[in-house]
Structures are given as structure tokens and as C-alpha cells.
Amino acid sequence: MSQALIRITGLSREYAMGAETVRALRGVDLEIQPNEYVAIMGPSGSGKSTMMNLIGCLDTPTAGQYWLNGVEVSKMSDDELARVRNREIGFVFQTFNLLPRGTALHNVELPLIYAGVGSRERKERAARSLEACGLGDRMTHKPNELSGGQRQRVAIARALVTEPSILLADEPTGNLDSQTSGEIMKVLGDLHDHHGQTIVMVTHEHDIAEHAKRVVTLHDGLISSDRQKVAA
């Protein structure tokens, strides 16, 4: 039996909103295997952001278990989670989340700084990652000197530089026009098809979700459908 990359059982997350308790997730079970390309869909309020935060180890569940690569992360401390985020997860955000003062190269270096990689190796790996994303000639540019598509590609380069188990994309095309969206989706598709990169993408757009091989739909904090596309 091959080990699941992500195994989630009975995952719940509740938030205290004043006197009320909001149950964003209500006992979700999910398994994701290595090399899968999964889209998590759902209308707003369905719990997909919470799901994404939990999968990304930015948050811990109220109840339930989450094993990542066979390690239970649902009970980890802040600093242990930081380590997991650093090693296992590459984030791509809707708003890119690049540091405005740093160059493209510096932004891509960041995860390696926290991984304790030495300066010379760091620069080499960051440069390689940027080149792989087609930004070899933009390394010294700052984010505000780059187009939206280029920024998102810097973010992808940053996400991949640590060779994470999962690329976690949160509405990766939400701030991009349709043509640039297409380019970014192609980059993600290539990563999956040619490099076997596991990708988990959160989106509310159907046509974007269609790029994934498997679509998990959330509704009111529960999985309402889990559809595997048949390979063409």
C-alpha cells in the first residue's frame, strides 16, 4: 500500500466569533496521493480557505487528525509547523505575497534562508528556480517592476525552491487576466505532468478547477463531491 501524502480524518475547525461558534469544517475525511493534482472548490463560506490553511499548516484543527507524509501535524507546536511549512509546502497566493523591497532573487531565497541554507548555495538554487519559471532575466527586478504574471511566476519559483512535497495554490489566478491566467495554469500543469509535482489548488472558478485531475467540492464544511477526471 502506497502511503498517502495527505491523510485527513474527521477534521474540524471551529472559530469563536464573539458569543457564537462558527464551524468552518465539520469532520472532513480526505486522502491525497503523491503526484496528484487536486482542486478544492466551493462557494465562499464553504470552508475551503480553512481547509487550505489547515493543509498548509498555517492553522491547527479543533478536532481530527492530519498526517502529512506519515507524520501527524495536527498536534504540532508553532515552531514545528513552521519547519513543516518550510520543508513540505510551497505556497502560491492569490495576491502573490512577495516582499516589495526585495528583488525577485531575494524573494525566492527567503524559504532557503529559513531552511538554514548557506548564502552561495541559496543564490544558486534560487536562480535555478527562477530560470525554470522563465524569469532568468528578471532576477534583480523588484515586484513592482514586474507584471502580474511575472510576479506569480516569482511566487511559484519561491514555492518550488525548497522542493516541497505539496505545491499549495490559493486562487492562483484570482488577480490575473484570463490570458495570464492561462499561462500560469500551464506552468502548474507542466509541473504536474513533467515533474510529478503534487499540487493542491483552492479556487472557486470552474474553468480553473478543470485544469486539475481531481476536483473536491466543499459545501458547508463538508465534502459534497470528490470527482476524479478520467485521463484523456
Added chain:
Amino acid sequence: MPFLEAVVLALGMIRAQKLKSFFACLGAFVGVTFLVAVVSIVNGMDRYMRENFAARMFGVNTFSILYRPRVHFGDMTLEERRALRRRPRIRESDYEAVLDRLGDRAIVAIESRDQGNVFVGDRRQRNVELRGVSESYFRIRDIQIEHGRIFSPQEVETSADVVVVGADVARRFFPNSDPIGRTIRVRNSEFRIIGVAKSQGKLFGQSLDKFIIAPYTSQIKKYVNPHKIVDLISVKTADLPSMRAMMAEAEALMRTRRHLRPSQSNNFHLETADDVLSTWGQISNALFTGGIALMAISLVVGGIVIMNIMLMAVAERTREVGIRKALGARRRDIQRQFLVEAATLSSTGAVFGILFGVAAAKAVDAFTPLPAAPSLGWIGFALLLGIGTGVIFGVYPASRAARLDPIAALRQE
């Protein structure tokens, strides 16, 4: 995050936000400037006092007998003041007695001084120090003769109206001619110049060469030691133990002469260079304390400014903290980043403070009579304090940043 990374990052931040950084640096800057400048000046004066002042004004292994202390530091009640004023003065007869007792083992000199105008022909020099002394005075004060000679014991005995003039006086009246044999006048007393003293330079900006020295028996006595009252008797001994012994002898002798009973305290004063130095020590301690207090106040104020600016920085850069955390920064990474930033701000201020403080000390040294000498130890101490201020006042903002929830931080615009 490695320490060096954090410093580079912090320096980048200072460059990016110059005005804010300037204000953040200001407190540490002012504090350190104060400390370095005050300490340098006090240090310089201290060294000056020990090396020049004590030796020049007193001489080594020399004590003086005078009617009251020349300098007094600290509070004195009115009663004490009156008691000091009521003391009998030192007289020529005291000198003769001391000379009689100690003259075979030590050099004993008599000295009185006042300020006055001196004339050569119609030309005048103001505020020249007039000194009436015994011939042994030259040996005690180590006054060297440039030109001519000092007066002899016979000239003192015969009340000869002869003078040795200081280098300034010689320059003033006889820039191009030989002063020896010429006449110099103080009011209506005329003196014949027999010698010119070697220049002694300056002390606290005051020339040490603006004097005339005449036998205390000459007409100068009308101006400096009328009624056979003299300023002080100096006794120069061979070494420290003999100085202590002779001070005791002189004290006993004076007490006998004054008919003091054992229960009565001395109504005269014995003074050595050490006494003056210890008084100076009290003054310099007070200055030191003042300098350090000023510095402490400005460092605290500066630290609070830094804390505020860092709190602002944390608020402004919440999203950055979120990004860094998402990418794997641990609490201590974030904490370190902001701590190093605060410390970099304050130590930048401290470095400029050191530069300015040293410059201020040098300027004081060059343009005022006060000597100043910056000391490396204190500069290091000031730098440490500067860095420490940033670290201490950076702890709270840094730990606030470190505790931020990554999700909330990322959501912030």
C-alpha cells in the same frame, strides 16, 4: 535566520526609511554624544591635573603652610566660613621659624602674590602676577632662567629692588631688545630686571608666563605682603616619607607658635598636591555622575522612541511577517529580525554619537582652555550601551511580531 542576514536586512530598512530611522537613532545619538564628550573632557582634565597642574603648582614632595585651604569643595556653614576668616594669617616670622627648624633638611620658601599693572616707560601691561618670594622659591617651583640670573640670598637680605620677569612680560616690553638691566615699574616702585624666566606655557588657557618675581623684602612687599603677612610657606623635601615627617614637625611647630591647646584644632592649613588632587577627584566624580545621568536619561528617551518606531514597523509590516511565517520563519526568526533591527538603529545612533562626541571633545581641546582626551574604553562602553538600548527596548515590539498569527497577518492589507 543567520545574524548577518538580519543585520543586512536591518541596514536596508534604515536606508529605505531615512527620516524615521533618523528619529529612531536620535536618542542613542544624543546620549552617546553626551557620554563620550563629557567623559573625554573630564578624562582630559584629570590627566592634565595629575600630570601638569599638580607638578607645576605644587611640586613633587612639597607641602605648603597657609592660613586656609585654597580650594574647597562641598558645603560649608556660615559659621565654618567665619571661623576660617578669623584665623590668624601666616607671617614672615612663621617662615623664619620653619626655615630654622627644617632648613637644613629641606628647601623652604616664602611666597605671596597679587595681580597688578606693570609699566615700562609709558607702556603698560595689565593683570600681571606680582610675586614676592625668597630666593629658594625658584628651586621649589622649578622656574628655569632663560636669560640673566635669579636673585641671591644677599639681595633678599638687603631688600634689593630686582626682578625676574616671565616670558610674556619680556616679550611685551622688550620684543627686540635685551630686558636685562632695564627698569620696570609697579605703581611708584621701580625694579631692575636681572633675569627672564623660561616659558612655562599655559594652564587652562591662562598664561603661566605673565609674572614678575621680586625678593619679598623688596618694595614688592607693599603690594603683595604688607605688614609681614605672607600667602604661604612651601617646603620641598627629598621624598614622600620625609615629607610626611616634616609635615608633622611643621604642624607641631605652628601649634606651639600659636599656643594651641591639645583640644583645639589647627588654625592653619597644611596642603599637598594630593589634597588638591583629591578635591579635583570629587569634582570630576560629580561631573562623571552628571554625564552618566544625562546619558541615561537620553538613552531611556531614545529607547522609548525606538520602541514606538518598532511597534509602528511591526504594524506596517504585519503582512511581511505573515509571508515570512508562511515560508517557514519560526517565532525566534521573526523575533531576531526585529531585535536586530532595533539594535542596528540604536547602534547606528551610537556610532554617530561616538564620532560627534569625539569631534566635540577634540573641538573643546582645540578651541577652549579645557583639555580633552577621548578614551577607548569609554567609547566601547558607549557603543555597548547604544546596542543594549536597542535590544532592551526592541524586545517588546519584536515579541509582538513573533507572536502574530500567520493567517491573520497574511490577510492584512
